Amino acid sequence: MPELPEVETSRRGIAPHIEGKTFKAVVIRQPRLRWPVPDSLMTTLPGLKLDSVERRGKYLLLKTRQGTLILHLGMSGNLRITTPEQAPGKHDHVDFIFDDNTLLRLNDQRKFGAVLWSSDPVDRHPLLATLGPEPLSDAFNGDYLLQRAGKRSLPVKSLLMDSHIVVGVGNIYASESLFMAGILPTRPAGEISLREYLRLAEAVKTVLRMAIDKGGTTLRDFTDAQGKPGYFQQALRVYGRVDQPCLTCAEPVQQIKIGQRASYFCSVCQR
DNA sequence: AGAGGTACCTGGCAGC
DNA sequence: TGCTGCCAGGTACCTC
Numbered sequence: 626m627p628e629l630p631e632v633e634t635s636r637r638g639i640a641p642h643i644e645g646k647t648f649k650a651v652v653i654r655q656p657r658l659r660w661p662v663p664d665s666l667m668t669t670l671p672g673l674k675l676d677s678v679e680r681r682g683k684y685l686l687l688k689t690r691q692g693t694l695i696l697h698l699g700m701s702g703n704l705r706i707t708t709p710e711q712a713p714g715k716h717d718h719v720d721f722i723f724d725d726n727t728l729l730r731l732n733d734q735r736k737f738g739a740v741l742w743s744s745d746p747v748d749r750h751p752l753l754a755t756l757g758p759e760p761l762s763d764a765f766n767g768d769y770l771l772q773r774a775g776k777r778s779l780p781v782k783s784l785l786m787d788s789h790i791v792v793g794v795g796n797i798y799a800s801e802s803l804f805m806a807g808i809l810p811t812r813p814a815g816e817i818s819l820r821e822y823l824r825l826a827e828a829v830k831t832v833l834r835m836a837i838d839k840g841g842t843t844l845r846d847f848t849d850a851q852g853k854p855g856y857f858q859q860a861l862r863v864y865g866r867v868d869q870p871c872l873t874c875a876e877p878v879q880q881i882k883i884g885q886r887a888s889y890f891c892s893v894c895q896r
Numbered sequence: 897a898g899a900g901g902t903a904c905c906t907g908g909c910a911g912c
Numbered sequence: 913t914g915c916t917g918c919c920a921g922g923t924a925c926c927t928c
Contacts, residue, residue: 628921659904659923683922700922701906716906735905737922752924779899788923795921844921845908884900887919 627698629760629793630836631847631855632683635704638850639729640678642706643687646723647674655718658733659699662719662740669742670694670721681748682756682792692744694721695752699737705730706850734846757791760829765791767823774814774822781817782810783884785829794829797842797864800889802829804863809895810888811881835860863889 627635648670656662673689680686685704687694698704707728713720714732719740721729731740743750757773758764773790774781784790785799794802803810805828808821817825841847841855844865848854858865862872867880871891880889 631921657905697922699905700920733905734907735920735922737904777898783899786922797921842921847921885902 627683627702627841627847628795628798628836629683629833630798630839630857631841632680632685632698632793633837634841634849634855635698636678636680636685639704639706642727642850643675643721643723643729644678645675646725646727647672648689648721649724649726650720650722652720652722653718654713654720655716655736658718658736659697659739660741663742666694666740666742675723681753682759682788683795684753686747688747692742693747693750695739695741695743695747695750696731697739699733699735699739701735701846702731702733702738703846703848704850705732705848705852755789757787757789760791760793760833765826765829767819767826770822770826771817771819774817776815778813778815780810780883781808781812781814781825782888784814785825786884786886791829793833796886796888797844797861798829798832798836800864801862802832804890804895805832807895809892810883810890863891865889 651667651670653662673691675687675689677688685696707730709726709728716734717730717732719731774784782799782803785794806825808825836857839855839857840849842857843854863878866878868877871878871894874893876891876893878889878891880887
């Protein structure tokens, strides 16, 4: 799925088309996503003005004065700006139609995504309240990582992918950031030095910023709001490159499983 | 508290 | 061709 750069690409793609417009109708073709899509959206949303499209971690927040529509793209979700004349495809589960007939369409083959409504302040929603800091904020830095790692024994890659530690870093960018920082993904989080965590925090920021600049990574089906793929996959240094030469030292890139997820690294460049 | 595994779902691919 | 098993960008929830 969409990790932070892909969600941010979606946000930037949809925002200019829908901000300031008023919801006219909601069509729910498939309510069985990660959690049931609430029926009440069909009566609650029409007539509400969308003030802004924001992002918290991998959640998109469509804010109105009366509450916030929370969208999550799961592993395979996509948002598309289109029109009601465009017939829905197989996995087009929910449509949001605005007063000028602009249509925001959620497609999600694997149905791990979510569409929820929060009438309370959205940062207090149970899914958002316990999230870690944004990786591109000053709150995320080497000192913070060292403090959160404590004496924990879990692999540093798993720490980085825990949204309660830091949001937005998924399986691709965890491998890429650890490569850039020169740290083995298997190292116990509690045994990593401040110096290394300072490097790691900077690497995470750099990798995410570069990926956002390229419109995200498209491995199979991620596209932006206009249906175009991202281009960061061309810049991946280790992810998906098992047995291919390391771009720094030519040693073959290795693949192992960490917490059931494929993890890629160079055993020479990362220590 | 922390670590590890399972579950949700669809579809593509390798291997037999 | 068809079956089986495995894999995929996430993450809440369960058990130990």
